[in-house]
Amino acid sequence: MTFWTDPFNFLFAWLSGVFQGWGMNEVLATVLVWFVGILLLVTFAMVLDIFLVWVERKVVARFQDRLGPNRIGPFGIFQPFADIVKLLIKEDITPIGADVILFNLAPIFSMMSVLLLWAILPFAPKMYGVDLNVAMLYLVAAGSIGTLSVIMAGWSSNNKYALMGSFRTVAQMISYEVPMVAAILVVTLMAGTMGTVGIVEAQQPFVPFWVYSPLALLIFLISAIAELGRSPFDLNEAESEIVAGFHIEYTGMKFGLFYAGELLHSFTFGGFIALLFFGGYRFFGLENLSPIVGAIIFLAKAMFFYWVIMWVKYTVPRIRIDHMLAFNWKFLTPLAFILLMVTALVNRLLLGSAWLVPGLFVSNLILIWLTIEYLKSQARKTRAQEEASVQSVAAEA
Amino acid sequence: MNASQVLFLVFAALTLGSALMVVTTKKMIHAAFWLIATLFGVAALYALLNAGFIAMVQLVVYVGAIAILFIFAVMLTRKDLRDSAKSLNANWGWAALFSALMFGGFAILLRQWDGFGMKEAGALPATDMITKLGTALVTPTQYLLPFEVASVLLLAALIGAVYVAATNK
Amino acid sequence: MQNPWIYVGLFMIVGMLIPIAALVVARLLAPRKPNAIKQSTYECGIETVGDNWVQFKAQYYIFGLVFLVFDVETVFLFPWAVSLNKLPLFAVFEGIIFILILLAGLAYAWKKGMLEWV
Numbered sequence: 001m002t003f004w005t006d007p008f009n010f011l012f013a014w015l016s017g018v019f020q021g022w023g024m025n026e027v028l029a030t031v032l033v034w035f036v037g038i039l040l041l042v043t044f045a046m047v048l049d050i051f052l053v054w055v056e057r058k059v060v061a062r063f064q065d066r067l068g069p070n071r072i073g074p075f076g077i078f079q080p081f082a083d084i085v086k087l088l089i090k091e092d093i094t095p096i097g098a099d100v101i102l103f104n105l106a107p108i109f110s111m112m113s114v115l116l117l118w119a120i121l122p123f124a125p126k127m128y129g130v131d132l133n134v135a136m137l138y139l140v141a142a143g144s145i146g147t148l149s150v151i152m153a154g155w156s157s158n159n160k161y162a163l164m165g166s167f168r169t170v171a172q173m174i175s176y177e178v179p180m181v182a183a184i185l186v187v188t189l190m191a192g193t194m195g196t197v198g199i200v201e202a203q204q205p206f207v208p209f210w211v212y213s214p215l216a217l218l219i220f221l222i223s224a225i226a227e228l229g230r231s232p233f234d235l236n237e238a239e240s241e242i243v244a245g246f247h248i249e250y251t252g253m254k255f256g257l258f259y260a261g262e263l264l265h266s267f268t269f270g271g272f273i274a275l276l277f278f279g280g281y282r283f284f285g286l287e288n289l290s291p292i293v294g295a296i297i298f299l300a301k302a303m304f305f306y307w308v309i310m311w312v313k314y315t316v317p318r319i320r321i322d323h324m325l326a327f328n329w330k331f332l333t334p335l336a337f338i339l340l341m342v343t344a345l346v347n348r349l350l351l352g353s354a355w356l357v358p359g360l361f362v363s364n365l366i367l368i369w370l371t372i373e374y375l376k377s378q379a380r381k382t383r384a385q386e387e388a389s390v391q392s393v394a395a396e397a
Numbered sequence: 398m399n400a401s402q403v404l405f406l407v408f409a410a411l412t413l414g415s416a417l418m419v420v421t422t423k424k425m426i427h428a429a430f431w432l433i434a435t436l437f438g439v440a441a442l443y444a445l446l447n448a449g450f451i452a453m454v455q456l457v458v459y460v461g462a463i464a465i466l467f468i469f470a471v472m473l474t475r476k477d478l479r480d481s482a483k484s485l486n487a488n489w490g491w492a493a494l495f496s497a498l499m500f501g502g503f504a505i506l507l508r509q510w511d512g513f514g515m516k517e518a519g520a521l522p523a524t525d526m527i528t529k530l531g532t533a534l535v536t537p538t539q540y541l542l543p544f545e546v547a548s549v550l551l552l553a554a555l556i557g558a559v560y561v562a563a564t565n566k
Numbered sequence: 567m568q569n570p571w572i573y574v575g576l577f578m579i580v581g582m583l584i585p586i587a588a589l590v591v592a593r594l595l596a597p598r599k600p601n602a603i604k605q606s607t608y609e610c611g612i613e614t615v616g617d618n619w620v621q622f623k624a625q626y627y628i629f630g631l632v633f634l635v636f637d638v639e640t641v642f643l644f645p646w647a648v649s650l651n652k653l654p655l656f657a658v659f660e661g662i663i664f665i666l667i668l669l670a671g672l673a674y675a676w677k678k679g680m681l682e683w684v
Contacts, residue, residue, distance in 0.1 A: 034573055092598065130573045130577075141453050141457050144460050171626050178633060178637070189647040194644060334672065347651070457641060458634075469627050527644070528648055532652070534642070545663065548639070562680060
């Protein structure tokens with residue numbers, strides 16, 4: 001066992017040996033090493049988060065035909081550090097009538113709900129925090145802590161806009177959780193496990209799960225964007241309607257935590273898209289070189305899907321709340337459950353045969369085609385009705 | 398006392414303490430948040446028993462859905478969300494008496510139970526646990542009927558909720 | 567130390583410590599000169615009218631209820647999905663019946679107009 005083939009366990013054994021050499025018992029040493037390891041992992045996430053601020057600003061600038069930050073350091077790479085200094089030395093204002101304890105807890109919980117997801121991200125074979133057998137439920141549970149933090153922020157701010165924003169967020173997050181979980185169920189079904197490492201290992205190098213079920217990928221992507229509250233689903237902080245939504249009264253570092261939490265959350269969901277549908281750290285056998293290579297592959301994939309989420313964000317305009325809810329409950333949820341039933345059936349029937357992947361892929365395509373045909377006929381019907389009503393109004397006039 | 402016993406006591410204290418806060422705090426919304434702390438403490442106790450699935454279900458269903466529904470209900474029904482009222486009414490004596498009787502009854506019953514001396518069963522390998530559960534849920538000789546009845550129950554709950562809301566509209 | 571949840575618990579503690587540390591540093595560095603205007607509720611410069619904690623549409627509650635039902639459903643479906651590959655074919659149909667019953671509930675709510683926002 002060397003650092004190159006198994007870095008986490010190598011470091012674990014080494015540090016545990018050091019601590020035990022100081023006369024600690026094994027249990028205490030283990031917990032302490034875990035603590036140090038988690039601290040390093042979380043610190044890595046936070047440093048990455050700082051970098052993400054720069055990525056976000058640079059990419060949005062390019063989408064809007066601007067240059068973006070370019071003054072501090074090469075390509076403006078040190079800009080986020082200036083941002084942090086600014087956030088740190090900004091006055092922290094607590095509005096009159098705010099519920100101080102909940103007001104302060106909300107940004108902490110918001111950040112924590114995101115960081116918790118890093119415990120189950122598998123960066124490489126043998127390089128992960130913990131391989132839970134209920135990892136996918138853990139993902140949902142961590143999300144519900146995020147929802148709570150939004151309610152806390154909205155309620156404690158003593159502000160109408162904040163309360164409105166938090167209500168919208170909660171309605172949106174709980175609604176889109178349903179199709180998201182259904183898409184996760186499709187993956188769970190195909191992998192036969194809920195553990196993140198098991199899901200990655202279940203995917204062949206050339207046929208990751210998006211080939212099995214492209215529709216599940218699409219549903220997961222859409223509902224993940226809604227869970228993140230990013231455009232087109234950013235009704236919770238719609239600037240033109242409710243200013244900034246649930247974090248309107250937050251200033252300085254507390255606002256910074258919400259902002260950084262959102263970015264890190266997007267990146268983490270990019271990671272989850274990569275591990276659920278694109279084989280995580282696997283890349284044509286390259287990951288066998290070393291777990292370190294695997295981790296780089298995984299982070300690159302996560303960064304790519306983070307970019308996809310940004311791409312959607314800066315391309316699509318915000319949708320209205322009734323459309324948002326109708327889209328979820330009348331379209332996405334039934335579709336996701338139909339997909340789940342079809343996948344269960346096809347997967348079980350073709351299990352073990354060479355036709356499994358083509359069968360699933362074709363069944364997905366048929367489902368997509370049927371959906372589009374149904375939508376077309378519905379749209380024609382609606383259009384005919386609208387035109388008839390317009391004509392009747394015109395005839396009266 | 399070993400480490401896991403200390404952890405158990407910590408989480409049990411958290412659960413009971415926040416449960417006490419639920420019934421004594423004056424603001425409705427604070428009661429809802431304390432309730433979340435209570436539910437979280439119960440989830441932590443499950444996790445300590447290595448029952449990861451139940452712990453996550455506790456968080457997903459209770460913290461993620463039911464607690465949020467509670468907060469919605471508080472926010473929707475109260476005119477003033479800082480609403481505070483006396484947390485005791487005239488019947489508190491009777492309530493206390495009945496609770497004490499119930500507690501006493503359970504204590505006497507549980508004293509005769511020999512389950513406390515049992516050693517905990519060795520944990521199944523983590524991957525087997527969920528598979529076993531899933532198999533049990535759909536095996537006709539085991540829990541198939543409760544599984545399908547659960548679905549009907551959920552349907553009944555949904556229809557009931559929709560019906561009540563539709564008549565109020 | 568076979569319990570992975572100890573690790574998760576530690577992760578939770580560290581995940582709270584880091585944001586708290588950030589807030590503490592900010593508290594040490596940032597100026598604090600509160601005054602009444604600065605701390606007033608922000609509503610784009612207009613004075614707040616009435617109470618800030620206002621009542622909301624009951625519609626939110628309906629969506630919450632529908633969500634709760636589906637949330638409980640998915641919890642049942644997770645073990646089913648995990649073990650499906652090792653089960654006989656009729657287990658698939660049991661799961662499908664389970665989902666169909668729930669979708670009937672959704673259809674009922676839809677029909678009754680409960681999924682409309684206005």
